[in-house]
Amino acid sequence: MSEIKTYPVNDYFSERALLNEDQYKAMYQASIDDPEAFWAEHGKRIDWMKPYSKIKDVSYAHDDVHIKWFYDGTLNPTVSCLDRHLEIKGDQTAIIWEGDDPTQDAKVTYRELYHKVCRLANALKARGIKKGDVVTIYMPMVVEAAVAMLACARIGAIHSVIFGGFSPESIAGRVEDCQSNCIITADEGVRGGKTIPLKNNVDEALSKPGAATVKTVVVYERTKGDIEWTEGRDVWYHEITEAASDDCPAEEMSAEDPLFILYTSGSTGKPKGVMHTCGGYLVYASMTHEYIFDYQEGDIYWCTADVGWITGHSYIVYGPLANGAVTLMFEGVPNYPDVSRCWQVVDKHQVNVFYTAPTAIRALMQAGDEPVKSTSRKSLRLLGTVGEPINPEAWEWYYHVVGEEHCTIVDTWWQTETGGVLITPLPGATPVKPGSATRPFFGVQPAIVDNEGNLLDGVCEGNLVMKDSWPGQMRTVYGDHQRFIETYFSTYKGYYFSGDGARRDEDNYYWITGRVDDVLNVSGHRMGTAEVESALVAHPATSEAAVVGYPHDIKGQGIYAYVTLKKGHEETDELIQELKDFVRSEIGGIAVPDIIQWAPAVPKTRSGKIMRRILRKIACNELENMGDTSTLADPSVVDKLIENRAHQ
Numbered sequence: 001m002s003e004i005k006t007y008p009v010n011d012y013f014s015e016r017a018l019l020n021e022d023q024y025k026a027m028y029q030a031s032i033d034d035p036e037a038f039w040a041e042h043g044k045r046i047d048w049m050k051p052y053s054k055i056k057d058v059s060y061a062h063d064d065v066h067i068k069w070f071y072d073g074t075l076n077p078t079v080s081c082l083d084r085h086l087e088i089k090g091d092q093t094a095i096i097w098e099g100d101d102p103t104q105d106a107k108v109t110y111r112e113l114y115h116k117v118c119r120l121a122n123a124l125k126a127r128g129i130k131k132g133d134v135v136t137i138y139m140p141m142v143v144e145a146a147v148a149m150l151a152c153a154r155i156g157a158i159h160s161v162i163f164g165g166f167s168p169e170s171i172a173g174r175v176e177d178c179q180s181n182c183i184i185t186a187d188e189g190v191r192g193g194k195t196i197p198l199k200n201n202v203d204e205a206l207s208k209p210g211a212a213t214v215k216t217v218v219v220y221e222r223t224k225g226d227i228e229w230t231e232g233r234d235v236w237y238h239e240i241t242e243a244a245s246d247d248c249p250a251e252e253m254s255a256e257d258p259l260f261i262l263y264t265s266g267s268t269g270k271p272k273g274v275m276h277t278c279g280g281y282l283v284y285a286s287m288t289h290e291y292i293f294d295y296q297e298g299d300i301y302w303c304t305a306d307v308g309w310i311t312g313h314s315y316i317v318y319g320p321l322a323n324g325a326v327t328l329m330f331e332g333v334p335n336y337p338d339v340s341r342c343w344q345v346v347d348k349h350q351v352n353v354f355y356t357a358p359t360a361i362r363a364l365m366q367a368g369d370e371p372v373k374s375t376s377r378k379s380l381r382l383l384g385t386v387g388e389p390i391n392p393e394a395w396e397w398y399y400h401v402v403g404e405e406h407c408t409i410v411d412t413w414w415q416t417e418t419g420g421v422l423i424t425p426l427p428g429a430t431p432v433k434p435g436s437a438t439r440p441f442f443g444v445q446p447a448i449v450d451n452e453g454n455l456l457d458g459v460c461e462g463n464l465v466m467k468d469s470w471p472g473q474m475r476t477v478y479g480d481h482q483r484f485i486e487t488y489f490s491t492y493k494g495y496y497f498s499g500d501g502a503r504r505d506e507d508n509y510y511w512i513t514g515r516v517d518d519v520l521n522v523s524g525h526r527m528g529t530a531e532v533e534s535a536l537v538a539h540p541a542t543s544e545a546a547v548v549g550y551p552h553d554i555k556g557q558g559i560y561a562y563v564t565l566k567k568g569h570e571e572t573d574e575l576i577q578e579l580k581d582f583v584r585s586e587i588g589g590i591a592v593p594d595i596i597q598w599a600p601a602v603p604k605t606r607s608g609k610i611m612r613r614i615l616r617k618i619a620c621n622e623l624e625n626m627g628d629t630s631t632l633a634d635p636s637v638v639d640k641l642i643e644n645r646a647h648q
């Protein structure tokens with residue numbers, strides 16, 4: 001196997017970082033030795049109306065799962081994100097908005113944001129929306145999407161953001177699941193030079209019987225495109241907010257009142273309505289944001305996620321705003337008008353911290369170095385990644401080409417369920433190894449168990465679990481606590497089970513090997529899909545690879561690889577053989593794919609993750625029932641793969 005390099009903490013972060021390695025270790029130890037004392041202290045980083053005296057009440061016991069933090073305290077999360085900044089930072093930029101069209105941008109100060117939020121909050125109240133109601137947000141990446149989230153939080157309504165790429169069926173299903181009574185949307189969205197018919201999609205969703213609970217549709221005017229109008233139900237965002245007062249008292253919420261519901265991306269099955277609450281979530285989102293991105297006054301911070309994902313919730317809206325940061329919201333896509341766009345935006349707004357997903361990095365890498373090198377990127381200090389295991393090949397490209405070796409990389413492992421990052425380097429404290437998420441954040445106690453649930457020690461590989469709770473942990477699956485228990489607390493008794501596999505190395509670093517459902521078992525050897533994929537992608541001809549297991553008479557399981565080639569390479573039998581030989585030299589004979597199928601593209605969720613459960617079905621020739629495909633970005637990819645499958 002190719003040698004693993006370690007990159008030490010760089011000079012920039014050695015000098016300025018909030019924490020060095022010794023400080024991290026001491027603080028981490030304190031967080032584990034006495035979690036109550038640790039969180040009692042750090043809970044104070046946000047503003048409370050009534051301070052908490054009770055810190056933690058958690059049980060992972062199978063028959064009584066409950067999770068509570070700071071639970072006798074009261075607060076309103078928007079006070080920490082807005083009100084408390086007004087005096088000193090009222091005129092500082094809170095949000096930099098960069099439009100899909102490079103000539104469009106805007107800056108919104110904390111004071112302006114506060115008034116926008118209050119206006120919408122009052123307007124929602126006037127429409128009868130109240131504490132505990134569920135408001136669906138189906139918006140493009142405009143400032144008003146963040147405003148909508150915060151306006152809900154202001155009045156104690158629970159928001160449920162649905163990514164603007166989802167279909168009417170997906171909207172209807174989610175609205176029905178959480179009995180939402182209001183939708184905030186826009187006439188159209190704009191992405192990559194194309195418009196997306198958001199309001200039309202909402203209309204279609206609401207024509208379905210399950211969605212009858214919705215009584216109000218608030219429409220933000222983004223494009224002035226043609227839309228239908230339902231009198232009495234539909235109202236213009238600008239009309240109702242113009243009429244509203246720009247001050248709105250913040251509803252007093254219990255720490256454990258719901259803040260939002262967010263449906264998971266559906267890589268593994270039917271999306272789950274993950275519920276987060278007001279107190280612990282905000283403490284955790286803001287603390288992780290500060291330490292992981294080493295956020296300090298004056299930094300310009302850009303997370304490229306959509307607010308429709310948890311990454312957008314925690315690291316575009318709640319975390320950065322609670323910290324009084326400057327957060328950039330980007331309406332567009334990385335390859336429009338051209339593949340240099342991200343770096344042009346970095347230069348234009350002098351971005352210091354850039355946080356994106358491996359799928360974007362791989363796509364940009366495929367376009368070559370030139371579009372990167374044509375920009376300066378001098379302002380960049382820190383690069384982040386989240387969403388899938390990042391293969392070392394892509395990591396190195398990110399480090400050498402994008403960061404020009406002076407930026408540190410944080411590979412952050414977490415989930416919708418965890419509210420914030422659990423395993424990650426800290427820029428001033430952690431020497432990094434490409435492909436490893438490294439070490440736990442404060443208060444986080446990862447462990448690895450075997451399939452029987454036995455704790456493994458030292459260097460090992462198995463199922464990644466958490467031994468105890470952290471404040472940002474989800475509290476339940478909305479309306480289905482039993483599903484919560486069954487999904488996360490039944491497989492390994494007494495632990496939170498992440499569903500992911502991991503390896504721990506001799507430095508106690510964690511390496512996420514992928515979802516355990518995807519783990520390969522070839523002739524008794526267990527292997528993460530990520531490992532084989534990384535080897536395939538390390539070959540100069542490949543741009544992407546997805547690997548799954550399929551039944552094999554002799555080995556138990558065989559390895560089936562889908563490979564997408566870079567432009568200019570041909571799909572030949574010789575190349576298949578070359579790739580097999582390459583994997584043999586990188587990992588060993590055991591990891592050599594039995595079958596390699598060329599794939600013009602692999603099926604991905606709308607958040608850009610490879611959907612292996614579908615690839616597994618194709619590999620196994622189970623072509624009848626593909627399961628829930630509503631979260632696929634481009635369903636036609638599946639048909640192409642099925643067609644090609646026939647030729648294997």
Ligand code: ATP
Nearest residue numbers: 264265266267268387388389412413414415416512
């Ligand atoms: P669903 O739960 O509906 O199948 P999902 O798991 O894709 O959807 P998310 O909560 O958005 O929904 O993604 C979390 C998952 O993403 C993790 O469980 C892990 O598999 C993967 N992941 C996230 N960050 C990393 C990372 N840095 N390294 C490796 N894997 C990661």
Ligand code: MG
Nearest residue numbers: 264268415499
């Ligand atoms: Mg998941």
